[in-house]
Amino acid sequence: MRQIALFALAAALAACGGQPSDAQSRTDQSSPVTDRPLETRAANAPYQPAFPGQTRAPRRTADVAFDVETVAKGLTRPWGLAFLPDGRMLVTERPGALRIIGADGSKSAPISGLPAVDARGQGGLLDVAVGPDGWIYWTYAEPREGGNGTAVARGKLAGAAMTDVAVIWRMTPTLDSDKHFGSRLAFAPDGALFVTTGERSILPGRAQAQKLDAALGKVIRIRPDGAVPLDNPLVGKAGALPEIWSYGHRNIQSAAINPATGKLWTVEHGPLGGDELNIPLAGKDYGWPTIGYGLEYSGRPVGEGITQHAGMEQPVYYWDPVIAPSGMAFYDAELFPAWKGSLFIGGLKDRDLVRLTLDGDRVVGEERLLKDVGQRIRDVRVGPDGAVHVLTDDGRLLKLVPKKAA
Numbered sequence: 001m002r003q004i005a006l007f008a009l010a011a012a013l014a015a016c017g018g019q020p021s022d023a024q025s026r027t028d029q030s031s032p033v034t035d036r037p038l039e040t041r042a043a044n045a046p047y048q049p050a051f052p053g054q055t056r057a058p059r060r061t062a063d064v065a066f067d068v069e070t071v072a073k074g075l076t077r078p079w080g081l082a083f084l085p086d087g088r089m090l091v092t093e094r095p096g097a098l099r100i101i102g103a104d105g106s107k108s109a110p111i112s113g114l115p116a117v118d119a120r121g122q123g124g125l126l127d128v129a130v131g132p133d134g135w136i137y138w139t140y141a142e143p144r145e146g147g148n149g150t151a152v153a154r155g156k157l158a159g160a161a162m163t164d165v166a167v168i169w170r171m172t173p174t175l176d177s178d179k180h181f182g183s184r185l186a187f188a189p190d191g192a193l194f195v196t197t198g199e200r201s202i203l204p205g206r207a208q209a210q211k212l213d214a215a216l217g218k219v220i221r222i223r224p225d226g227a228v229p230l231d232n233p234l235v236g237k238a239g240a241l242p243e244i245w246s247y248g249h250r251n252i253q254s255a256a257i258n259p260a261t262g263k264l265w266t267v268e269h270g271p272l273g274g275d276e277l278n279i280p281l282a283g284k285d286y287g288w289p290t291i292g293y294g295l296e297y298s299g300r301p302v303g304e305g306i307t308q309h310a311g312m313e314q315p316v317y318y319w320d321p322v323i324a325p326s327g328m329a330f331y332d333a334e335l336f337p338a339w340k341g342s343l344f345i346g347g348l349k350d351r352d353l354v355r356l357t358l359d360g361d362r363v364v365g366e367e368r369l370l371k372d373v374g375q376r377i378r379d380v381r382v383g384p385d386g387a388v389h390v391l392t393d394d395g396r397l398l399k400l401v402p403k404k405a406a
């Protein structure tokens with residue numbers, strides 16, 4: 001009955017202009033127009049959620065009017081974006097270049113001093129972050145004897161050069177695959193550095209998402225110099241890598257600290273269905289490949305085709321069909337008051353920007369933005385000016401700013 005009533009309300013709203021009143025949209029950051037899910041396409045997998053609201057949240061729009069400005073274009077397969085304290089930006093390009101983008105959109109030549117990358121497939125130069133210590137941190141697919149693996153390096157930016165460069169962490173074991181490298185960086189409020197990884201897509205890697213002596217398919221927690229924090233959950237456990245924070249992940253390409261709680265949130269790629277939003281907790285198992293909400297690309301079940309198992313954590317939220325996440329940012333700035341508390345996630349598959357409305361640790365609404373841009377969104381970050389910045393696969397750095405009055 002409620003659904004019918006809300007449908008009638010939506011129809012009434014549509015008849016009088018299609019938008020809820022401004023007062024209504026300000027009461028709760030974003031207003032549900034109906035309780036119908038934003039996602040209307042058929043799911044790939046026949047699975048049911050473990051709890052109400054775990055998937056297909058209601059369409060919930062914030063009715064924010066914004067302009068999309070082009071900060072820079074002509075970037076080559078950009079992947080990661082970070083803001084320097086002086087307002088300039090760092091952008092990685094997957095073939096191996098790290099560039100400085102000026103506030104005026106100017107692009108520097110590649111910063112010298114970075115190690116070589118394996119840029120095949122999904123590899124290359126990946127994420128970049130500015131540490132609270134002022135050092136620059138980045139992830140990349142490191143070419144190695146017998147294959148490659150994700151690595152984390154840091155250095156000091158001195159003009160057009162990176163100096164004091166050191167690799168602070170290496171994902172092991174080395175495998176020969178050009179897929180599922182992770183890898184986002186997120187500094188926690190306590191100064192620890194989270195690094196997300198992937199399981200390399202190939203079957204010998206997939207099984208290692210559950211193995212504690214391998215760094216594939218994990219969230220890693222290290223000190224900025226690469227040392228292992230002594231309060232990590234597996235420190236002292238025989239046969240386990242002490243840098244592991246959580247495990248059972250597939251390919252985590254989005255990570256950010258929730259400013260409301262200080263906790264790490266991540267989004268990982270599922271296969272055919274089953275992209276997951278998780279809040280990875282110390283020492284917990286997030287299930288892959290034993291449980292999940294997607295199918296193999298062939299359409300067959302993954303493993304035994306189960307979604308729940310004792311001792312394995314459920315995702316906070318999942319998508320089927322997938323969004324193919326890349327990059328995420330919590331919105332905690334003042335520029336767009338109606339977006340405060342939202343979580344933005346870059347969408348590769350549907351070529352849009354996903355905005356989630358949260359209620360604590362639950363997803364209660366979903367909206368898709370930038371459909372008209374029509375590009376795969378590779379990273380999303382909030383600038384010091386409060387503008388939402390995104391990188392697109394066609395080489396643009398865009399920023400969303402409040403729509404100027406006519």
Ligand SMILES: [Ca+2]
Nearest residue numbers: 276286287288
């Ligand atoms: Ca999972």
